[in-house]
Amino acid sequence: MKYRILGFFLLVSSCFYACQKSESTTDASDVDVSAIKVNVNIERLEEPLMQLKNKEEIRSFLEKHRTFVETFYQTPADDQGLIERLDLLIHHPAIQELYQQTQQTFGNLDDLKKEFEVAFKHIKYHYPDFKEPKIITTFAGLDNELVVNDSLIIIPLESFIGPKAKYRPQHPNYMLRRYAKPYIVPTVVTLLSRKYNKIDLNDRSLLADMVFYGKSFEFTRAVIPNVPDSLVIAYADSNLVKSWNGQGYVWAHFIDNKLIYETNDRIKDKYIGERPNVIEIGSDCPGRIGQWLGWRIVSRYRTENPSITLVDLMKNADARQIFEQSKYRGQTDEKEE
Structure with a gap:
């Protein structure tokens, strides 16, 4: 399975911190992973790539890294068009400046490696058969997105420099938040969750989509x-x-407009797709509110059913059962406030 970041996301106050803490579960905080061994292998291809001097060296580099090329660029390693493009990229002065900024921002990647170690240990705790994907970092001049599959993660580092980057990915401002260093590992993990997130292919309802996102988060x-x-x-x-303070109002909108079991993709996308705001609810309602609401339903489901493990949750493809047993109706628990 292979996912790109855009494909998935299409996938403060004291109250906020209290809500964060209260929504945590035993699976999230009370497991001991100290004895679990994982191998986090990060291969840095941006450095040798950006030091190539001519097209012949580029051709040799691509041949040597065929799996990377075919996965990241989705083209054969001997693609003359790719060779020409990389030659221009490597020798462009402005792109070289962006590359230097990338190196300064990410350094030796020790902190990124530690974050992946934590994530992989916890995945292996819940799924002992989990095999750590190989991680490759690269530099693509903002031409390519993050790629994640079961065996390989490819990170174009320049996309995640953050708001101080000389150049940024060409996405709307409301989407650029996630293109920063702290979002790399959470984004990768959310994409990896798809392997374990069982769904009912016959359920085309908005509720099923919401619960899918909720389980992923x-x-x-x-x-x-x-x-x-x-x-x-x-x-x-x-x-x-x-979202937290207005969830009663949001939930009322979903109920009044009979959205829970809506199957029209155009309507569903208004609530789970990328938008700056869900204007149907209000100008202050953030986009992807259906994804957030699905997370609330799933979180409430686990609160109401404390014996349900993370593995149990992820393999449950019955979105309606999760919703009904969550007892969620737009409320915040008194014990959560």
């Missing part, structure tokens, strides 16, 4: 226990506060 929070919710769902803290 719950998985991420469980295997990176100290990550803030804002990094998991790529919401600003202010949007999390608005």
Whole structure:
């Protein structure tokens, strides 16, 4: 299975911190992974790539790294067009400046490696058969997106420099938040969760989509226990506060408009797709509110059913059962406030 970041995301106040803490579960914080061994292998291809001097060296480099080329660029290693493009990229002065900024931002990658170690240990705790994917970092001049599959993760580092980058990915401002260093591991983990996130292919309802996203975010929070919710769902803290405090109003909109079992893709996308705001609810309602609401349903489901493990949750493809047993109706628990 292979995923790109855009394909998945299409996939403060004291109250906010209290909500974060209360939504955590035993799977997220009370597991001991100290005895679990993982191998985090990061191969840095950006350095040798950006030092290539001519097209012949580029051709040799691509031949040597065929799996990387075919996965990341989705083209054969002997693609003359790719060779020409990389030759221009490597020798462009402005691109070289962006590359130097990338190196300064990420350094030796020790912190990124530690974050992956934590995540992989927790995944292996829940799924002992988990095989750590190989990790490759590269530099693509903002031409390519993050790629994740079961055996390989490819990270174009320049995309994640953050707001101080000389150049940034060409996405709307409301989407650029996730293109920063702290979002790399949460994004990768959320994409990896798809392997374990069982679904009912016959259920085309908005509820099924919401619960799918909710399970993905719950998985991420469980295997990176100290990550803030804002990094998991790529919401600003202010949007999390608005969503929490306004969930009764949001839920009423879903019920009044009979959205829970809606199957029209165009309508569903208004609530789970990428938008700056869900104007149907209000100008202050952040985009992807259906994803956030699905997370609330899943979180409530685990609160109401404390014996349900993360593995149990992820293999449950019955979105309606999860919803009904969550007892979620737009409320916040008194014990969560």
